Amino acid sequence: MVWKLGKCSKEQKNGKTKSLYMFFRYVDIFYFSIGMKAYDRALSSTTANTTDWRKTILRIYFIFQMLNLNLTLLSELIYVFLAFSTGNNFLEATMNLSFIGFVVVGDIKIQHIWGKRGHITKVVQRLQLLHPVTADQQKEYRLNDYLRGYRNVSIFYFGMHMVLIWTYNLYWVVYYLVCDLWLGIRHFERTLPYYCWTPWNWKTNWSYYVMYVSQNIAAQTCLSGQLAADMLMCALVTLLIMHFKQLSRQIEQHVAGLQSADQDLSFLQRSIAYHQQLLCLSQDINRIFGVSLFCNFASSSFIICFVIFQITIGGNIDNLVMLMLFLFCAMVQVFMIGSYAQSLINSSELIGQAVYNHNWYLSDLRYRKLMLLIMQRAQRPSYLRATNFLNVSLVTVTDLLQVSYKFFALLRTMYSQ
Numbered sequence: 335m336v337w338k339l340g341k342c343s344k345e346q347k348n349g350k351t352k353s354l355y356m357f358f359r360y361v362d363i364f365y366f367s368i369g370m371k372a373y374d375r376a377l378s379s380t381t382a383n384t385t386d387w388r389k390t391i392l393r394i395y396f397i398f399q400m401l402n403l404n405l406t407l408l409s410e411l412i413y414v415f416l417a418f419s420t421g422n423n424f425l426e427a428t429m430n431l432s433f434i435g436f437v438v439v440g441d442i443k444i445q446h447i448w449g450k451r452g453h454i455t456k457v458v459q460r461l462q463l464l465h466p467v468t469a470d471q472q473k474e475y476r477l478n479d480y481l482r483g484y485r486n487v488s489i490f491y492f493g494m495h496m497v498l499i500w501t502y503n504l505y506w507v508v509y510y511l512v513c514d515l516w517l518g519i520r521h522f523e524r525t526l527p528y529y530c531w532t533p534w535n536w537k538t539n540w541s542y543y544v545m546y547v548s549q550n551i552a553a554q555t556c557l558s559g560q561l562a563a564d565m566l567m568c569a570l571v572t573l574l575i576m577h578f579k580q581l582s583r584q585i586e587q588h589v590a591g592l593q594s595a596d597q598d599l600s601f602l603q604r605s606i607a608y609h610q611q612l613l614c615l616s617q618d619i620n621r622i623f624g625v626s627l628f629c630n631f632a633s634s635s636f637i638i639c640f641v642i643f644q645i646t647i648g649g650n651i652d653n654l655v656m657l658m659l660f661l662f663c664a665m666v667q668v669f670m671i672g673s674y675a676q677s678l679i680n681s682s683e684l685i686g687q688a689v690y691n692h693n694w695y696l697s698d699l700r701y702r703k704l705m706l707l708i709m710q711r712a713q714r715p716s717y718l719r720a721t722n723f724l725n726v727s728l729v730t731v732t733d734l735l736q737v738s739y740k741f742f743a744l745l746r747t748m749y750s751q
Contacts, residue, residue, distance in 0.1 A: 351472050352481055354458070354465045357569040360488045364562040368555050369396030372447055372566055373455040399555045400444070406552035407437050409530035416531060423529070425647065428745075430529045432640040432660065439633040440556035443563040443626050450622045454566075457618050461573055464611065480576045488565050491670060498659045499557050503527045503550045505656070527553070564630070564671065567623045571674045571718065574619070577612050578681035578716075581605065582688035585708075591696025598701050606708050609685060616678070616716040627720035630671060635734050637664045639741040646746065668731050675718040675726040686712030 355362075355375075365372050369392040410430055417427035447454070466472045506525050524537045527549050536542045585605055590598050641661040645654060689709050694702060717725040724730055 351467065351469050352477055354462050354573075356481060357484060357573060358458075358566065360485075360492060361562045361566045361569060364492070364558040364565075366392075368399045368444070368558050369393065370444070370448065370559075371451070372562070373451060373458050399551070400441075402548055403437070403441060403552045403555045406528075406530070406549055407434065407441065409532060410434050410437070410528055412531040413529050425644070426529050428640055429644050429657075432637050432644070432657075433528055435633045435636045435640075436560070437552075437556045439629045440560035442629050444555075444559035446625050447559075447563050447566070447622075453618065453622055457570065457615060457622070460611070460615060461570070464577060464608075465573075475576055475580050477576065480572055484569060484572045487568070487670065491565065491666070492561055494666060495557055495561055495663055498663050499553050501659065502656050503553055507546075563623070563626050564667065567619065567626065567718075568670070568674050570615075570619050571678050574612060574615060574716070575677055575681040577608075578678075579684060581608055581612070582681075582684035585685070586688040586692045589693045590698075590701055591693075595698035595701065598697055599704065602701055602704050602708070606704065609708055609711060612682075613711065613716065616682070620717075620719045624719055624721040627671070627718060627726055628723060630667065631720055631724075631726070631730065631734055634664050634668045635738045635741065637661075638735075638738040639745065642738075642742050643745050668734060671718075672726060672728045672731040675730075676728045678718060679715045679727060682716040683712070 358372075361372065371392075411434060413423075414427045414430050414434065417423040417430075466475045466477060472478065506527065524542050526536075526542075526546060530545075530549070532541075532545070534541065536545050588601060638661065641657050641664065644657050645661070686709055689705055689712065694705060717727070719725055720730075
């Protein structure tokens with residue numbers, strides 16, 4: 335049984351075991367693509383000096399990405415405001431609202447994770463101390479199974495959103511190349527991926543190409559920031575689930591009374607300390623991602639409502655296909671977070687069941703009294719909390735869909751009158 339682990343062994347350096355940071359590989363890649371790091375690794379003084387110039391370049395690149403994202407968002411917001419105030423382009427404006435909701439949440443997540451970088455670093459370091467080091471320990475923890483499952487989800491989640499965004503972003507480029515240059519079907523009218531307002535006419539000069547590239551970069555920035563935050567949270571939750579289940583197995587397999595009373599007490603005290611560490615980590619994860627979770631569920635309700643509204647009122651087939659993909663991605667995001675949150679609840683509840691099921695009948699009286707402490711703590715399962723407003727689970731997903739339908743019915747009624 336491993337309760338606190340030190341430095342990596344030779345096995346880990348030789349690649350026979352899996353490092354904790356392998357859970358964050360895809361997250362690190364997507365954050366790096368926008369010039370950002372969600373947490374800091376321990377570096378030696380010489381290594382830190384050699385990477386100072388890289389940090390400066392990344393900081394400048396990150397500032398550029400955020401300026402471009404927020405300027406694009408501002409132009410879209412002005413377009414929607416003018417459309418609603420004048421009564422023109424209502425359908426285009428409602429379509430833009432779906433994208434604006436996605437961008438606003440991505441912007442908030444990037445800023446929030448940036449501000450919580452020090453807190454995330456501490457959580458990762460504490461998980462590093464609990465991480466199994468040797469091959470035998472990792473086999474006991476079933477680490478490969480958790481890492482494989484998380485990787486599969488990450489690849490599907492990132493890949494699906496990348497296909498959606500770049501299919502939408504490059505649609506008009508492909509349309510122009512095929513219909514105008516190749517088939518010569520009709521003259522191409524310059525169109526941007528997202529409706530926006532500018533004080534000049536971008537359709538008649540070179541600024542069209544600059545704006546097209548700018549919107550594509552902004553979309554990728556938003557996508558990277560939003561998805562990386564989701565998968566970072568899911569990686570931390572996956573590690574918590576692994577530790578909760580390992581602790582429950584260790585408790586359930588322990589037979590009290592076979593060893594001395596002091597050895598049994600020592601085992602239970604370590605179990606209680608281990609359990610307390612996991613509960614504290616769960617609270618820290620909620621402090622880091624509470625705002626992000628709330629934005630996820632609030633925006634998902636908003637996005638699902640407006641996307642379904644756009645689909646039901648009809649339109650050209652091009653927009654309908656894109657909206658269907660966007661709706662599918664929004665639903666996958668909600669169900670993925672809900673399923674991870676439900677798994678965390680279920681795994682934390684296993685501790686109480688393990689204490690009840692394990693063989694404690696021949697144990698010392700002090701041992702049985704200490705059991706009450708861990709049983710009492712296990713009565714309150716660990717939740718992912720969207721701030722203080724709601725506990726996230728699969729039930730929350732059902733409530734979200736009901737709220738989305740109510741908003742959709744209201745919007746459809748207003749449009750039909």
